Amino acid sequence: MSKRVITISREFGSGGRAIGKMVADKLGVKFYDRELIQLVAKESGFALDFVEETGEYSSTSSLLYNLSVGGIYTQGAFSPETLPPADKVQILQNNIIRELAEKEPCVIVGRSADYILRERTDCLNVFIHADMAHKVKRAVELYNISPKSPEKILAKKDKARASQYRRYTDQVWGMADNYHLTLDSGVFGLEKCCDIIVALAR
Template sequence: MNNHPVITIGRQCGSSGKIIGQKLAEELGIKCYDKELLALASKNSGFSEELFQSHDEKPTNSFLYSLVMDTHSLGFTTSGYMDMPINHKLFLAQFETIKKLAMEEPCVIVGRCADYALSEYPNLISVFISAKDEDKIQLLKERNQIDDTKAKDLMVKTDKRRSSYYNYYSSKKWGDVRSYDLCVNSSSVGVDGAVRVIKRFVEEKMSQLK
């Protein structure tokens, strides 16, 4: 059995979750996969990267969860679902890529229901990053050069999309503390503080598994 950690990062829009994931990976000397996961899934499946990007963290329909569960329980591979609609194919191809990554190397994976895909992986550390609304709005204003109204709209719509995606495709609820090993408020500890907290948690959990 592999004994390396895999850390998944769920995040609210504007909470610096991606930056925290990247800095954590640097601290641990491992890779961080965000958009890079789409390119990898494209390479593994043969579907174009543009298709993965167009469907990235976007919900489709309410019966997809049961479809994924049925397919996963039967042990189907990419070749086993070629008759499915394209959105189903893309989700399952990404699902398999995440599981393959976890078996091959320690890494940080941002978003994309990675914690659900790896729910049976013993060395999974699932993290959720939140922040105060005013801090998220300020970050989005600066990053995108937009005003308060547009920043708030972006925050709300992105979180709604991520929540719908996660809740459709997993058996858990996005942002619910019961869905994660660790929840960190980046407004309280800052980006670097969040990295230190998560790193310490990873070290502690891995020591318990030895």
């Protein structure tokens, strides 16, 4: 496989997680989504729900993120005891993502993994999106999103992800320049998106 690590960023309801799992299964590599959250929760001691929300929807300063990427935090310039819980989770999550990418071929969903691993040449960074109608249908059917005003809920989720991504990366979430490949799952369907990613990864 020419690309050892595949990162999947996705709009809420676009099926990005499902596509990522399909890709991992076809390539025979590890898949990290909730599995990554569990690793962070175990190592940090924080509740799983807290880690899940903080790791993708938090909005703290990007300063500590940039320091952690540069390795300053891990060299002891900052004491873990002085950091807010959200920052501790973010830095630990970043370190674990880098460790996983170094350890073995894998697929990683969300968590700004594309940016965290941006200096690696063996990564394929993918963004999955879809039109609102497709996302609403999937969200209502699979995630128990209320059918009364699903568009607002989906928009809020994506806004929070975009905000978190900008704060920690100083980049625009979903902008094509930040990824090697963007796919419309509403047009291609999940299986075709999977096939395209697998073909490129190989």
